[in-house]
Amino acid sequence: MGEWKQGKCGWPTDRGSCRNKTMKGTSRCYRHQGDWTKRGQAELKKKASKRRKK
Numbered sequence: 001m002g003e004w005k006q007g008k009c010g011w012p013t014d015r016g017s018c019r020n021k022t023m024k025g026t027s028r029c030y031r032h033q034g035d036w037t038k039r040g041q042a043e044l045k046k047k048a049s050k051r052r053k054k
Contacts, residue, residue, distance in 0.1 A: 011039070 009018035009029035020029035031037075035044055 006021045006024070007027075009020045009022055009027075009032055011018040011028060011032040018029060018032060020031060022029055023033065026033065032039075034040055
């Protein structure tokens with residue numbers, strides 16, 4: 001089995017990108033998980049508006 005290497009989050013921030021280590025099995029760190037983030041909320045709003053327009 002291959003060795004797992006922990007990557008960096010890379011979430012866009014005011015000072016560049018997030019440098020926290022990612023959580024295993026995801027592409028984001030502990031701070032940038034889920035729908036509660038600003039970016040997650042924006043994506044949810046886009047999806048909801050697309051559903052309403054159909």
